[in-house]
Amino acid sequence: MSTNDRGHLGTEELNLSVIAEQDLDRNSREHLQACTVCRRERQLIVEQLGLVGTLAKRYAPEPSRKVVLPAMETDRRPARTFGWQLAFGAAAACALLLITFSLTLDNGRFRGPDQMSIAQEMEEDERLMAGVSSLEEDPLLEDYRKISPEEATSGLDDTLDFIVPVDEIKV
Template sequence: MDRNEHLNKNTIIKAVIDGTDLSKAEQDHLAECGGCRSEIDRFKSELDTLEQKADITAPLPTRRPVLPEKENYSFRLFRPIFAAGLTALMLVAFIWWPNGGIPVYEETTAQILLEMEADERLMTDIEELEGIALSGIYMDESEETEDLMEDEFMDFLIPTDNGSVI
């Protein structure tokens, strides 16, 4: 830049942030130019005011942070050892426990026999239902028994005195 040329806005901002970042020519100009120096001072002063106002307008905390009592150093030192010990204990218990501690349901012979009887009863019921699809109540209402049907029919065909078939 020309030594006699005033600093532009961008250079002024650069100077506000850090004057040492200016080029040699810019620094030389600044050393001689009161106008540019006062422009930088004016900008710096605005930023100082911003800092002060930001301080004033921010509320003050109503309480001071309260720090907890310091953790017991000996416990902090032994905490990894304690954790490792506990893990090892749990591992041993897991291996030692039957079935790894998982509960298993054990059936007794009596229980098996009872279950077999129940199964047999169920199968009998199913077989009966296969023969007579309707339940007893519906059978009474819907049809008569086979024996009764046969006697009445024979009596109708060959009537007898006492009503019995010869």
């Protein structure tokens, strides 16, 4: 216990007694209980501090309007549900992306088309293009060429005249 020169509690003990009297050491507590001077001193500090609060309350204005809650209590429920759904949707989308991405990977490398299949595809493309070119040159297949020889085309006009008479065409 530290005391002032008159044997009463010092500033530290008095301050501490105001904040937490139980934290004082035993001697100080006993002195405070027995000494009217120290008790009065302590009471004065407590009252001054209390007065600050009292005056602050007195000089503060009153709120001019009441607090208004959102229209319906249920308003907060959909918002929270939406938030949960949004989070779930985002998580699902991320998971889907991860799965898709991991499927395209093979031990950390892209699995892309291998060299064999590329060569095969190129070969097929070339074969197709050759077929197209040959059809451009001669649209008739080999089997039809025997029954539709090139020279037969010279008598085509006569055949047409036979099938569709010229007079009829004119009409």
